[in-house]
Amino acid sequence: METNYHVPVMLQACMDGLAIKPNGVYVDVTFGGGGHSREILKHLGKDGVLIAFDQDPDAQRNAIDDPRFRFVDQNFAFLKNNLRLLGFRTVDGILADLGVSSHQFNEPERGFSTRFESTLDMRMDKQSELTAAMVLNTYAEEQLHKIFGIYGEVKNARSLAKAVVTARVAQPINTLAEFKQAVAAHIPKGKENKYMAQVFQALRIEVNKEIEVLESFLEQSAEVLKPGGRLVVMSYHSLEDRPVKNFIAKGKVRGEVDKDFYGNQQKPFNAVTRKAVVADEAELLANSRSRSAKLRVGEKL
Template sequence: MLKYHTPVMLNECIDALSIKSDGVYVDVTFGGGGHSNEILKRLGTGGRLLAFDQDEDAKQNIPNDDRLTFIDQNFRFLKNYCRLYGVMPVDGILADLGVSSHQFDQPERGFSIRFDADLDMRMDQSASLTAREVINSYSEDQLHKIFGIYGEIQNAKSLAKTIVTSRLNKTIGTVDEFKEVIKKHIPRGKENKYLAQVFQALRIEVNQELEALQEFLLQTAEVLRPGGRLVIMSYHSLEDRLVKNFIAKGKFRGEVEKDFYGNEIKPFESVTRKAKTASEEEIKENSRARSAKLRVAVKL
């Protein structure tokens, strides 16, 4: 199971949930089941866990445990399914954002710059939009925006222009074909970092990751009971900014709202002043932990 995906800051995440043996918890990114199995170890016979994952491959990791309900859906449907299964309000919600190691290591999924494969990048393999479609059908302006905002790429405008010009002659269908098309824009000595940013931008667009994250966060305030814990781990600045702002203000931009007496109106209070990061020992064992930021909040 850990071969599928090694959870980052596993103990820190579980400790942050402050699990009660008879509580109800939601793991919205089940993946390899690492976090879910640790939660189940701490639950008694009266405890309950809902686990979300839209990736078909995650189903192979579901443990045989009556306390677990697996939901084959994106976490943007959190409230609907918590209501459907009669578990509202819940005591804790855990989200480990981003792509699992398993998804990166499956060449045919098209997530990794290491393998040649079809440009896919769908986390939900039943979804219709793929990276191939984005690259071959989006306008130059749309591509410029995606690479500039989601990838934070400096030369996003010229990159978009090159892609649009190249596809006039031939459809860009695979990872290697795409890398060949954009190679003149890749800074020498920073090849891996640049390509990772480009692929991140495409993946975010294909999976509507930021829209889904915002929808999910807004629902957590309604799903959690007062005193319940929200534990979220993110891997890039765009996600972390949304999480940080939501915890601090109850919204994603602008200033926190206040009542007539000047008291802040927001659903959460941050448990830690700053985001927690992985130890040097963990980073040595699992390089993916390097970019992880863990934020914990309590429902007011």
């Protein structure tokens, strides 16, 4: 187990949100370094079960040697089917920490970080075909404009997309250096790091289909949680927080709550916390990744 793999964010708040029953069945859909999972196991009795999901081969090395622990080498988009394969139709609690682990950022060859020169990969699942380089070299200008604008909230998304499409005619954009060279004129002076982080976020979300995966996961969570079961989700930017907030409040990622014939709201969850929970001062000082974290908790009706 790598101790420096990833410092779990808002650990105590996550445990409070899950309200763990010692003999319950819990799911950590973003296992990573296993920090949250290890803490959940401390709260479980001998009959409790913890099921962890992670599609990253690096995360599998952190699997926990404990009879109560099961590891699923899959994306959490396949939550319901995999729980059924393990013999669980319903569970007592689900935890999702949607951040990219610091370990992934620190591995140059994964291409997640703007700090290292590397090929533009960004796949969480190394089996999947689509890489960031493929997005940059094959997507139409209009698609790139949309990705940079919506997923990265990049101000000059249109001219950035045009620069990419123009540059790749001369030579493909496969590495960080080639990308920076292609778009150098469009990177705002003095804001290089923030700008590149936004662009990289946009590419990572597209490569891993993160928004589609999240929406599918939220819908499945409502199906597999027992009444009184808890859904605890930690997100790091508004693109993730918005659907989570809406789903817990309204049972849908967008639009208004469905009502039955008598006007009663048809929604699967009650929000346990009215507002998102954020990290306290001590944690903000100790772990910079907690700065943008927002934690929301829903209880299944």
